[in-house]
């Protein structure tokens with residue numbers, strides 16, 4: 590098997606093109622990116638431990654990847670038909686449902702991750718007054 594640096598570079602280029610196209614066309618992806626940036630900034634302020642950062646990054650990567658898969662499925666379905674079709678609806682709704690399920694659990698994980706450090710910081714502020 591021959592290693593080709595050019596092929597690898599091209600693959601990254603295609604992947605980046607997919608991400609930037611989806612970012613421009615999908616409002617939900619932009620919303621998730623904005624929330625992710627706020628969450629990472631809050632984690633830095635709260636001085637998250639390594640394992641908390643690991644869980645946070647895992648959740649953010651999963652939500653953003655699922656959103657990209659949802660976009661891929663929407664585009665693939667649109668490619669197969671211009672008509673209104675019950676199977677097209679089922680496929681798109683299921684893909685959107687996958688994002689929603691993970692997003693709901695991401696909110697719960699977020700609360701579990703942020704609650705204790707936030708309480709600690711509030712205690713420190715009150716003690717410092």
Ligand SMILES: Nc1ncnc2c1ncn2[C@@H]1O[C@H](COP(=O)(O)OP(=O)(O)OP(=O)(O)O)[C@@H](O)[C@H]1O
Pocket residue numbers: 615617659663670671672673674675677678681682685
């Ligand atoms: N060809 C179709 N046949 C039947 N229903 C469709 C079809 N295309 C879209 N729909 C319905 O419209 C909804 C929105 O589809 P659309 O392609 O506009 O996605 P979207 O608004 O970009 O979704 P998202 O908010 O998940 O990005 C789908 O979830 C589905 O219920």
